[in-house]
Amino acid sequence: MGERIVQINLNGRSVRLKAAPNETLLNVLRQKASATEVKSGCERGDCGACAVIVDGRAVNSCLTLAVQTDGATVTTVRGLGTPEHPHPLQEAFIRLGAAQCGICIPGVLVSLSAFLAERPDASRSEIREAVAGNLCRCTGYQKFVDAAEESRIMEGLE
Amino acid sequence: MLPQTDYVKASSVAHALDMLHQYGTGAAILAGGTDLIVDMRERRREPTMLVDISSVEELAEIDVGTGNIRIGAGVTVAGLAGSAIVQHQLPLVTEVTRHFADYLTRNRATIGGNLANASPGADLVPPLLALNASVVLATAQGERTVDLNDFLVGPRRTLLLWNELVRAIHIPTPVPRGQAYEKLGLRTGGAIAVVSCAVSMDQAGGECRRVRIGLGAVAPRAFRSSEAEQIMEGHMFSSDIAARAAEAAANSSQPISDVRGSAEYRHAMVRALVERALHAAYERSSEPQE
Numbered sequence: 001m002g003e004r005i006v007q008i009n010l011n012g013r014s015v016r017l018k019a020a021p022n023e024t025l026l027n028v029l030r031q032k033a034s035a036t037e038v039k040s041g042c043e044r045g046d047c048g049a050c051a052v053i054v055d056g057r058a059v060n061s062c063l064t065l066a067v068q069t070d071g072a073t074v075t076t077v078r079g080l081g082t083p084e085h086p087h088p089l090q091e092a093f094i095r096l097g098a099a100q101c102g103i104c105i106p107g108v109l110v111s112l113s114a115f116l117a118e119r120p121d122a123s124r125s126e127i128r129e130a131v132a133g134n135l136c137r138c139t140g141y142q143k144f145v146d147a148a149e150e151s152r153i154m155e156g157l158e
Numbered sequence: 159m160l161p162q163t164d165y166v167k168a169s170s171v172a173h174a175l176d177m178l179h180q181y182g183t184g185a186a187i188l189a190g191g192t193d194l195i196v197d198m199r200e201r202r203r204e205p206t207m208l209v210d211i212s213s214v215e216e217l218a219e220i221d222v223g224t225g226n227i228r229i230g231a232g233v234t235v236a237g238l239a240g241s242a243i244v245q246h247q248l249p250l251v252t253e254v255t256r257h258f259a260d261y262l263t264r265n266r267a268t269i270g271g272n273l274a275n276a277s278p279g280a281d282l283v284p285p286l287l288a289l290n291a292s293v294v295l296a297t298a299q300g301e302r303t304v305d306l307n308d309f310l311v312g313p314r315r316t317l318l319l320w321n322e323l324v325r326a327i328h329i330p331t332p333v334p335r336g337q338a339y340e341k342l343g344l345r346t347g348g349a350i351a352v353v354s355c356a357v358s359m360d361q362a363g364g365e366c367r368r369v370r371i372g373l374g375a376v377a378p379r380a381f382r383s384s385e386a387e388q389i390m391e392g393h394m395f396s397s398d399i400a401a402r403a404a405e406a407a408a409n410s411s412q413p414i415s416d417v418r419g420s421a422e423y424r425h426a427m428v429r430a431l432v433e434r435a436l437h438a439a440y441e442r443s444s445e446p447q448e
């Protein structure tokens with residue numbers, strides 16, 4: 001049925017997009033906002049490749065309708081930092097070589113950054129649990145957790 | 159692609175109920191979407207109107223009333239996990255949130271959606287049965303309160319009428335202190351339950367009181383094993399009686415064989431999990447507060 005105008009704050013910029021009620025946030029971000037850094041995986045909430053932060057909460061964009069996010073602030077991995085000023089997590093991922101094939105990394109960084117913002121003192125096992133919804137078939141989890149811990153130390157030094 | 163549909167964001171419970179009434183049986187409530195959007199993608203459901211209740215604030219509250227704890231239907235699993243009221247009074251529920259799906263899904267999935275969806279394996283149901291929860295249902299005409307045990311009719315079937323929504327879940331207080339939860343999945347992270355079991359009880363000088371045993375994923379719907387409860391109720395706790403109650407719980411289940419396990423395996427696991435949960439609940443129990 002009829003398209004609506006959806007206005008979101010995407011990575012700090014205000015964007016107006018057209019979306020029909022049956023379009024997911026995932027598809028609208030990729031196809032209408034050039035946000036191809038948001039990856040499409042299982043499209044049923046299992047893999048976490050499409051994770052984005054909506055109003056401070058990390059969610060799967062494949063199970064969110066674009067029309068639901070009218071007025072919301074949406075952050076993708078691209079909004080976490082820039083090549084010049086990467087997020088401490090992004091920096092730690094680069095330093096430790098935590099990305100292998102890379103397909104899961106945008107979702108992993110989104111989950112971890114949102115989780116550490118909520119729970120800066122989380123234990124190592126809680127950090128592991130926070131990426132349980134992000135499937136990585138290169139099985140790079142060890143380095144994700146190492147990088148998450150290192151990013152906290154780096155943040156503490158700043 | 160999702161099937162074509164229409165959408166309205168409800169601003170209040172009254173607004174949501176109005177929309178349900180107006181759009182009739184083609185309308186569906188959209189809460190976290192973690193069941194509904196998946197069902198729509200797989201064409202198991204094709205609602206013509208989605209009534210989005212995810213930003214209705216009055217559904218997202220947890221408060222302590224007189225004689226009960228009230229949890230709004232729109233409270234997410236993450237919201238349950240972070241609630242001090244839940245942590246202090248309903249450790250059973252806090253425990254379940256740790257085993258529920260994953261971080262991303264917990265941020266969206268709601269308690270109301272878990273109950274309304276009525277999957278035989280819905281994780282919040284056995285604990286809420288063990289806590290003797292009731293469900294507050296609302297239509298534009300008014301409200302009714304039903305026992306969760308009656309609310310669940312069968313697999314994916316509830317008492318909900320087409321124009322009705324789940325507004326809140328009420329848990330009577332004082333809540334028994336002895337609470338325990340056991341879930342068996344095929345792996346530790348985010349797995350669908352093969353068997354899940356929740357127990358709550360009080361004790362008076364070693365005698366078991368108000369014993370409630372909720373079981374999930376081992377019958378067409380989650381249920382309370384009254385056979386097992388009766389074996390415990392009013393008796394001194396012992397390993398022997400816990401073993402007998404666990405056996406009765408296993409016999410009261412009607413497990414199926416599927417990809418996650420055979421019926422025989424489930425039967426054996428009900429016995430093991432109930433026995434373990436009874437011991438843990440007893441250890442945590444105390445004199446009733448009344």
Ligand SMILES: Cc1cc2nc3c(=O)[nH]c(=O)nc-3n(C[C@H](O)[C@H](O)[C@H](O)COP(=O)(O)OP(=O)(O)OC[C@H]3O[C@@H](n4cnc5c(N)ncnc54)[C@H](O)[C@@H]3O)c2cc1C
Pocket residue numbers: 044045046186187188189190191192193194195196211231232257258259260263266267268269270271272273274275279280281282318322323324325348349350
């Ligand atoms: C990756 C993944 C992992 C999962 N893991 C688990 C798990 O470990 N344990 C588990 O139990 N479940 C799990 N689920 C299933 C699902 O997340 C839960 O059942 C969840 O609680 C559903 O809530 P929701 O808010 O997303 O419901 P929705 O999908 O929005 O709705 C589900 C159904 O309930 C109806 N509904 C929702 N709210 C109301 C209301 N207030 N009144 C009336 N009707 C309503 C809807 O119309 C729909 O029919 C998982 C799902 C996914 C995608």
